[in-house]
Amino acid sequence: EDWKERGAAVGTKNEVDAVGKPAYRTVKKGVQDFSFGRILGEGSYSSVYLATDRQSLKEYAIKVLEKKHIIKEKKVKYVNIEKNTLNRLTEHPGIVRLYYTFQDEQSLYYVLDLCSGGELLGILKRTGTFDVECTRFYGAQILDAIRYMHSRGIIHRDLKPENVLLDENMHVKITDFGTAKILPDPRDQTADSGLGGSFSSQGDSRSASFVGTAEYVSPELLMDKSASKASDLWAYGCIIYQLLAGRPPFKGGSEYLTFQKIVNLEYEFPPGLPPAACDLIERCLVLEPARRLTIEHIMNHEFFDGQPFGRDLWRTKAPRLRPYVPS
Ligand SMILES: Nc1ncnc2c1ncn2[C@@H]1O[C@H](COP(=O)(O)OP(=O)(O)OP(=O)(O)O)[C@@H](O)[C@H]1O
Numbered sequence: 001e002d003w004k005e006r007g008a009a010v011g012t013k014n015e016v017d018a019v020g021k022p023a024y025r026t027v028k029k030g031v032q033d034f035s036f037g038r039i040l041g042e043g044s045y046s047s048v049y050l051a052t053d054r055q056s057l058k059e060y061a062i063k064v065l066e067k068k069h070i071i072k073e074k075k076v077k078y079v080n081i082e083k084n085t086l087n088r089l090t091e092h093p094g095i096v097r098l099y100y101t102f103q104d105e106q107s108l109y110y111v112l113d114l115c116s117g118g119e120l121l122g123i124l125k126r127t128g129t130f131d132v133e134c135t136r137f138y139g140a141q142i143l144d145a146i147r148y149m150h151s152r153g154i155i156h157r158d159l160k161p162e163n164v165l166l167d168e169n170m171h172v173k174i175t176d177f178g179t180a181k182i183l184p185d186p187r188d189q190t191a192d193s194g195l196g197g198s199f200s201s202q203g204d205s206r207s208a209s210f211v212g213t214a215e216y217v218s219p220e221l222l223m224d225k226s227a228s229k230a231s232d233l234w235a236y237g238c239i240i241y242q243l244l245a246g247r248p249p250f251k252g253g254s255e256y257l258t259f260q261k262i263v264n265l266e267y268e269f270p271p272g273l274p275p276a277a278c279d280l281i282e283r284c285l286v287l288e289p290a291r292r293l294t295i296e297h298i299m300n301h302e303f304f305d306g307q308p309f310g311r312d313l314w315r316t317k318a319p320r321l322r323p324y325v326p327s
C-alpha cells in the first residue's frame with residue numbers, strides 16, 4: 001500500500017525481467033484515480049481541491065491549473081519550477097509534499113499534502129498575536145524547514161505567513177515554491193568555469209527578476225536585485241516580529257512607502273515584547289546580508305533556549321494558541 005502512495009515503482013513481487021531484475025512499472029496516476037471534493041482555495045492561476053485517492057482512500061489537496069491560462073499569463077516557467085523544487089524537497093515534515101503530477105487536455109495537476117489547518121496568517125488573524133510559547137514553536141518549525149530547503153540548494157524567496165500552511169495537527173507545511181531559486185549544484189561545476197567569484201558561498205543570483213511580497217522582501221533584492229539564502233532569513237525575521245506584534249515590521253500606505261521603510265530600516269517594536277525576541281529580530285533585520293544571523297546562529301539564540309529542533313520538534317504537540325500579553 002505504502003509503495004502506491006509514494007508513487008514509486010509498483011509491481012507484483014515475483015515479476016522479473018530478462019536479466020532476472022525485478023521488473024516494476026512506475027505507477028502513473030491520473031484524474032480518474034481521485035474523487036474530487038470541495039474547493040479548498042483559489043490562487044491567481046489555480047484552484048485547490050480536496051480529493052480522495054479512490055484506491056487508498058487517502059485525502060490530498062490537488063492544485064489544478066488551466067493550461068490556456070498558464071500559457072497566456074506566461075507562467076509556464078513557474079509551474080515547472082514549483083514541480084522541480086518540490087521534487088527535491090520530499091524528506092522534511094515542514095515542507096508540503098508533492099506526490100504526483102499529471103495533466104489532461106485542459107489542465108495540470110499537483111497532488112499535494114492536505115493542509116487542513118489552513119494558513120498561518122489565518123490563525124494569527126484570529127488570535128491577533130502569538131504568545132512566546134507559540135512563537136517559539138512555529139518559529140522553530142519554520143526555521144527547521146528553511147534549514148532543510150537551504151541544505152538542498154533551494155531559496156524560497158517568498159516566505160510569509162500566507163505561505164506557511166498547517167496540517168491536521170497544526171504543524172507547519174511550507175508551500176508556494178513557484179518563485180523559488182534553485183542554486184547551481186556546487187558539485188556540478190566540473191572544470192572551474194571561472195564563475196568562482198560570482199556565485200559566492202551564500203549563493204547570490206544577480207539575475208533575480210522576481211520580487212517577493214512587498215512587506216517581506218529583503219533590502220538586497222530591492223537595491224541590487226540579488227537574492228541569497230540570507231534573503232529568506234530577512235523574511236524570517238519579519239515573520240517572527242509579526243507573530244508577536246500582530247503586524248509585519250515594514251508596512252507603508254503603498255508598496256513604494258513599504259520599500260522605503262525597508263531600505264531605511266524604519267521599524268520599531270511595540271512596547272512589552274520580550275528582550276530576547278527583540279534581539280533575535282534585530283539581528284535578522286540587518287541591511288547587509290552577510291551580517292545577518294545564519295540559521296545556526298538563530299537556532300542557538302537565547303530566544304530558542306531549550307527549544308528542540310530536528311525530530312523531537314516534529315513529534316511535540318502544537319501548543320494551544322494564545323495571544324501575546326505584554327509583560
Ligand atoms: N496543500 C494545501 N492544502 C490545503 N489548502 C491549500 C494547499 N495549497 C494551497 N491551499 C490553499 O488554496 C489556495 C490557493 O493556493 P495556491 O497556492 O494555489 O495559490 P496562492 O499561491 O495562494 O495564490 P497566488 O497564486 O495568487 O499567489 C490558498 O488559499 C491556499 O491556502
Ligand SMILES: O=C(O)C[C@H](Cc1nc2cc(Cl)cc(Cl)c2[nH]1)c1ccc(Cl)cc1
Pocket residue numbers: 067068070071075076077079080083101102103108109110
Ligand atoms: O508531466 C510532467 O511532470 C512534466 C509536465 C511539464 C509541463 N507540461 C506542460 C504543459 C503546459 Cl500547457 C504548461 C506547462 Cl507549465 C507544462 N509543464 C508537468 C505536468 C504537470 C505539472 Cl503540475 C507540471 C509539469
